[in-house]
Amino acid sequence: MKIPVRVAANPYDVVVARGARHDIPALITQRAPRARQVVVLVDEAISSQPWFDIEGVIIPINGGESSKSLAYVEQVANDLSRTGVTRQDILVAVGGGATTDFVGLLGALYQRGMPVINVPTTVAGMSDAAIGGKTGVNIAAGKNLLGTFTQPAGVICDLDTLSTLPPRDAVAGEAEMVKCWLISQRPTSDYLTADFETRLEHAISLKAQIVAADEREGSTRALLNYGHTLAHAIEAQFFDGDDAPRHGEAVAVGLVFADMLAASLGRCDVSRVASTREVLRQLGLPVSLPAQLDLEETVSFMRRDKKAHGGLTFVLTGDHGCEVVAGIDDALVRGCLDTFMEESR
Ligand SMILES: NC(=O)c1ccc[n+]([C@@H]2O[C@H](COP(=O)([O-])OP(=O)(O)OC[C@H]3O[C@@H](n4cnc5c(N)ncnc54)[C@H](O)[C@@H]3O)[C@@H](O)[C@H]2O)c1
Ligand SMILES: [Zn+2]
Known part of the structure; x- marks a missing residue:
C-alpha cells in the first residue's frame, strides 16, 4: 500500500x-x-x-x-x-x-x-x-x-x-489510530472488528490528508491534537520517572477526558464518553488518571500549552465532528478533572 x-x-x-x-x-x-x-x-x-x-x-x-x-x-x-x-x-x-x-x-x-x-x-x-x-x-x-x-x-x-515490538508499545501506538478513527467520526465498534492494516491505513491516510491541507498547523492540523492537551500535561509530570507513561497511554487518557469535557459542555452525549473509553479499554489502554497526578499542576501546565491561544484549549467533539475550542473555563476543566480522578480511584 x-x-x-x-x-x-x-x-x-x-x-x-x-x-x-x-x-x-x-x-x-x-x-x-x-x-x-x-x-x-x-x-x-x-x-x-x-x-x-x-x-x-x-x-x-x-x-x-x-x-x-x-x-x-x-x-x-x-x-x-x-x-x-x-x-x-x-x-x-x-x-x-x-x-x-x-x-x-x-x-x-x-x-x-x-x-x-x-x-x-x-x-x-x-x-x-x-x-x-x-x-x-x-x-x-x-x-x-x-x-x-x-x-x-x-x-x-x-x-x-x-x-x-514489545506488546506494551504495540498497544500504546493504537491510541493515535483510535484518535484518527474518532476524528473521522467512524463508529468505535468498527475499529475493533477492522484488521490492523485497515486501522493503520486509515490513520496514515487521515494524517496525510490533514498535513497536505495544513502543513504548519495553522488550522485543521490542530485537530490531530485531540486527546493531547491533557496527555502533554500528564507526560510533563512523569517526564523522567521510571513510571513515565508511553505517549499513546497518555493520549488514551486524554481522549477520554476530552470527551468528558465535551459532554459536560453539552457538545456530545455521555454515551460518546462510554464508547471511547470502551474501545480504548478493550485494546488494553489506560482509561483513568494516574493516581499520583497533581491536578493543580495539570491545569496550570495545560494553560501554558504551546498549542493554547487564549486560555485552556482542547480539541472537542461536537455536532460537526472535532473542533478546536479555546478559552474553556478553568473551573469547568478542574471540575471535570476532579470527577475523572474520583472515578479513577
Ligand atoms: N513528530 C510527530 O508528529 C510525532 C507524533 C507522535 C509522537 N511523536 C513522538 O514519538 C515518540 C513516541 O514514539 P514511540 O512510541 O515510537 O517511542 P520510541 O521511539 O521511544 O520507541 C518505544 C520503544 O520501542 C523500542 N523499539 C522501537 N522499535 C522497535 C522494534 N521494532 N522492536 C523492538 N523494540 C522497538 C525502542 O527502543 C523504545 O524502547 C515521542 O517522543 C513523541 O513525542 C512524534
Ligand atoms: Zn501524539
Missing part, C-alpha cells in the same frame, strides 16, 4: 508492506540520485534485531525519550561528520517516534539540511510520528519545544519490524 502525502514543496509517499525495507535502495536512487553515502541512524536497542539488514554506514544511536535532547543532536552530528557525509547524501532513520523526531531534527540542521528517509518501527511511528514533518527534541520546559517542520524524503513502514 502506498499513501501519498501531497505537501506543496516535496510530496512523498508512505509505503506500508511486509518487507518494505527492501524498497529503500530504489527510493534512495529516486530521491537522492547524487548520493554517494547512505548513513543509517538506528535506535541501538533494535540494531541487532533479525530483520535489521538495512545497508549503509550504520550509526547506532540512543533511542527513547531521553535521546531527544539538543546536546545529543550535537554529539551525533559530530559522529556524522566523521563519515564525511555531505548534503547530497541521505540519512535513513530507523526506530520509533523518538528516533524519527531526533534524526529529523538532526537532518534539518546538519549542513543546513539533509534529506531523511524515515523507517518507523513502532505502531506510533508508522501511524503518526514518522509522517508530517514535525521534528523535535525536548527541553526542561517541555516536550518537543525545539524543532522544525521538515518533511521526510519518504516513509517506509515495514510491517515485519513490528514482530519484535
Whole structure:
C-alpha cells in the first residue's frame, strides 16, 4: 500500500508492506540520485534485531525519550561528520517516534539540511510520528519545544519490524489510530472488528490528508491534537520517572477526558464518553488518571500549552465532528478533572 502525502514543496509517499525495507535502495536512487553515502541512524536497542539488514554506514544511536535532547543532536552530528557525509547524501532513520523526531531534527540542521528517509518501527511511528514533518527534541520546559517542520524524503513502514515490538508499545501506538478513527467520526465498534492494516491505513491516510491541507498547523492540523492537551500535561509530570507513561497511554487518557469535557459542555452525549473509553479499554489502554497526578499542576501546565491561544484549549467533539475550542473555563476543566480522578480511584 502506498499513501501519498501531497505537501506543496516535496510530496512523498508512505509505503506500508511486509518487507518494505527492501524498497529503500530504489527510493534512495529516486530521491537522492547524487548520493554517494547512505548513513543509517538506528535506535541501538533494535540494531541487532533479525530483520535489521538495512545497508549503509550504520550509526547506532540512543533511542527513547531521553535521546531527544539538543546536546545529543550535537554529539551525533559530530559522529556524522566523521563519515564525511555531505548534503547530497541521505540519512535513513530507523526506530520509533523518538528516533524519527531526533534524526529529523538532526537532518534539518546538519549542513543546513539533509534529506531523511524515515523507517518507523513502532505502531506510533508508522501511524503518526514518522509522517508530517514535525521534528523535535525536548527541553526542561517541555516536550518537543525545539524543532522544525521538515518533511521526510519518504516513509517506509515495514510491517515485519513490528514482530519484535514489545506488546506494551504495540498497544500504546493504537491510541493515535483510535484518535484518527474518532476524528473521522467512524463508529468505535468498527475499529475493533477492522484488521490492523485497515486501522493503520486509515490513520496514515487521515494524517496525510490533514498535513497536505495544513502543513504548519495553522488550522485543521490542530485537530490531530485531540486527546493531547491533557496527555502533554500528564507526560510533563512523569517526564523522567521510571513510571513515565508511553505517549499513546497518555493520549488514551486524554481522549477520554476530552470527551468528558465535551459532554459536560453539552457538545456530545455521555454515551460518546462510554464508547471511547470502551474501545480504548478493550485494546488494553489506560482509561483513568494516574493516581499520583497533581491536578493543580495539570491545569496550570495545560494553560501554558504551546498549542493554547487564549486560555485552556482542547480539541472537542461536537455536532460537526472535532473542533478546536479555546478559552474553556478553568473551573469547568478542574471540575471535570476532579470527577475523572474520583472515578479513577
Ligand atoms: N513528530 C510527530 O508528529 C510525532 C507524533 C507522535 C509522537 N511523536 C513522538 O514519538 C515518540 C513516541 O514514539 P514511540 O512510541 O515510537 O517511542 P520510541 O521511539 O521511544 O520507541 C518505544 C520503544 O520501542 C523500542 N523499539 C522501537 N522499535 C522497535 C522494534 N521494532 N522492536 C523492538 N523494540 C522497538 C525502542 O527502543 C523504545 O524502547 C515521542 O517522543 C513523541 O513525542 C512524534
Ligand atoms: Zn501524539
